[in-house]
Amino acid sequence: MDLLAKLDAIEGIKLAKARHQRAVDTKDFDLLARVFADDVEIDCRGVTTDPVTGVSMSPGMESVIHGIEDALALSRKALADVVSVHHVSTPEIEITSPTT
Numbered sequence: 001m002d003l004l005a006k007l008d009a010i011e012g013i014k015l016a017k018a019r020h021q022r023a024v025d026t027k028d029f030d031l032l033a034r035v036f037a038d039d040v041e042i043d044c045r046g047v048t049t050d051p052v053t054g055v056s057m058s059p060g061m062e063s064v065i066h067g068i069e070d071a072l073a074l075s076r077k078a079l080a081d082v083v084s085v086h087h088v089s090t091p092e093i094e095i096t097s098p099t100t
Contacts, residue, residue, distance in 0.1 A: 014091055
């Protein structure tokens with residue numbers, strides 16, 4: 001993979017991440033569906049666990065989600081009563097092959 005292809009891939013990853021965070025914060029599930037691949041896999045284990053007490057604030061999220069429909073359903077449920085604000089900057093992206 002040449003340098004230009006790597007830089008293009010990195011910029012694509014940055015855009016996807018930014019769109020994902022905006023979709024979550026604005027609860028734009030149509031955008032979220034466009035950001036995820038149909039075979040998306042999301043590992044939510046430990047995401048809402050307090051590191052001091054070990055207590056999960058959302059025990060229903062302690063799983064691995066497979067597929068776009070389950071990911072969107074979980075997102076709708078998890079965000080229903082939540083106001084989220086993501087601050088994403090300075091990504092660390094390493095291209096290790098043409099597909100990863």
